[in-house]
Amino acid sequence: MIEVGGLRVRWPHADDDVLAGTDLDVRPGEHVLVLGASGSGKSTLLRTLAGVVPQQVDAQTWGRVQVAGRRVLAPSGPGRPSVPTTTTAHLARDVGTLTQDPWAQLCLPTVTDEVASGLEHRGVPAAEIDARVREALRAVGAAHLADRRTATLSGGEGQRVALAAVLAARPRVLLLDEPTALLDPAGAAGVARALQAAGGPDRTTLLVEHRLDEHDGAGPGGTGGLPERVVVLGARGRVVADGPTADVLGDAGGHLAALGTWLPWAAELAASGARRLADVEAAPVPSRGTPGPALLEARGLVVHRGGRRVLDGVSLAVRAGRVTAVVGLNGSGKSSLLLALAGLLPADGVVRGGRAALVLQRPEQQLLARTVRDEVAWGPRRAGARDAEARADAALARYGLTAVAGADPFRLSGGQQRRLALASVTVCDHEVVLADEPTFGQDRATWRSCAVSLRGLADEGRGVVLVTHDVRLVAEVADDVLVLRDGRALAHGPVEAVLRSGVLAGAGLPLPPAVRAALADGRGAAGVLAGVAAATVRAGAPAGVGP
């Protein structure tokens, strides 16, 4: 169903290939999970299979690609670049594509129109369209959204509608590029279940994904939901492991972790070299002693947005040296709380303290300058700091951005932009740093880099508030947790006490397997999880990888 031979892809003006000889064969009805580090070319591979590269995204290509019996790329002569032989739109008659951002995939005003449009463009008779729209929406659990305007959907709802729009066309091949990356746990679980249902012997799927526990948990009985075959891409898209999922995750788990790839919890634990969690040495967690003074204090905050009370009497003290996590489902008021704390949203109640820096979920919205260096130096320069340049250099080095200091910030990768956003706000000496979903959609390496940075900011005496759905991040980094539901505080207290109380599940945030296991271990979840992560990376070695 998918045949890729000697595929090479090179971006314009690049010195190296992003894919340098990828070979892959996928049989009809096979479901394949593609793993690899950031930059290994996973998304490029999927976009080439869909015909997007090089037709909509310019690139030079070599090799041959055939999908669903259609030649996608073919050599134009011996040693010469390959050329597209089927347009993306024609390929779409057999190939469905779902990417991570629902807002880039919803192009029409209403849900029904969105799902119907793909059928219209594929020439499906008008009399069949209504039934197929209903069938597709039902298949992804979105039948109740049929009359909604797409602009009013939540991220999880939007992604399920986008999936319905893909499935309605009954594609023989489904290309899924991190379909749950930007969703909250409930949304991710819903999409994972919908994808599980959309598989089957008549359809071939290729899935690139970080959040493996959600897909694993979508299987019957809450496990076994991952595709049956795993392909691991190494540097520049070379296939370094390929085989049954259990075998590859078992054999190459450590190497995958070292590459920066997420693993399902069971595979991560196995990759650490321990037979059971108790055998893993917990990482030392410095004692954080008594809480420091309150740097920012909010009492009885009430916020109205869109005619609705989204925050209702919430109080929070941000203390020096502490990380406070704010958790809750979409619509619980988390982002409104951050904006109110930053003074960017009108609010009733009292907020006392200095200016707080805020790192938003979409870092590109915060960019102000034309080079990475100017971006980092912008704040200190505006504040008139004499050492602005030196501080910028130090921040660039601290966040691993020195090598791209002259680059255009808009052209950085998602992970780099996130580090740049952190560097740009922390260089300004704000006493309080607020971060909205700092680890959303990140691979394991970038995730850890963000977690270490946030903890580091608190350890140097700042107060940190992070809004997140990522309960593992909360368990590893936070000191306190505030749980919001419908704009009200459901619980507020030390992290382990809140996580053990079961209140998160009540707020729609079930504990992931890793956190459940670490809490049950009893040695301190933060230390245990960091210990597993360190042991897993230590155990990873390229020699351990092989087909």
Add this chain to the structure above:
Amino acid sequence: MSAAPAGASPDGRAAPRARRTALARRDPTVVLATLLVVSLLLLVPVDPWTPLTLLVLTVAAARAAAVPWSTLARGLASFGPFALSVLAVNLVTRPGAPVARVAGLTVTDVGVLVGTGLALRTVLVGTLAVVVAASLDPVRLVASLHRHARLGARGAAALLAAHRVLEQLPARWVAVRQAQAARLPGPRPTRAGALPTSPDLLVRAAFTLLVVTLRQAQQMAVTLETRGVGSGPRTVHRPARLGAGDAVLAAVAVGTTVVVGAVLWRLGLLETWASVGG
């Protein structure tokens, strides 16, 4: 997602739907064509009585068709300033008998007649345009243009995607300004929710908005390709069919304009460029 996307209500819940006006039930291509014809007919009279009479009739018909006052007020607010500038220029630049002197400039009788007429015509056409724009469903419009005006499949899809992007633009502008305000050093804002208005920051925010929007548009273009846009003859889920109501709408709108003009001509109130010597 934690933050509500641009254009969404904070909780992602559906906004209540506006009541569908009688105009919204008509075929959009017919509505647009009728608007064009009426606007062309209005180029003929330059007196104030014709546009004033038609403006009164338009407001009455719009209210009868359940168009809210707020929509009508939006038309006045949007086109009122332009109408005033048209009036001011014509008052003092037309030949004719002087009727007053203002700030050293002579106001003529023809200037008053033509200026008032053109200003009222501006308000009338603006009100018609706003009422029509508020009543048009973009999907029906594109489907109708595809069927009746031979708009291509790619063009139709691009128009709808552009509508989505524009729909999100105001909320995205606020989000970008909030995001950039969060980078500012110095003391806490004295008034919660007040965003900086310095030209430098507004220019930077506009550039960021441009880049973010272009990127979204590019991603949507790729999405449309992967949905098969332009891969062959398309079908239409909700085909646009012309009905008797569409013919009635066109006949009533164009007929009323012609009849009003004829009656005013018989009464000696209709003026044209030829009769005023413009």
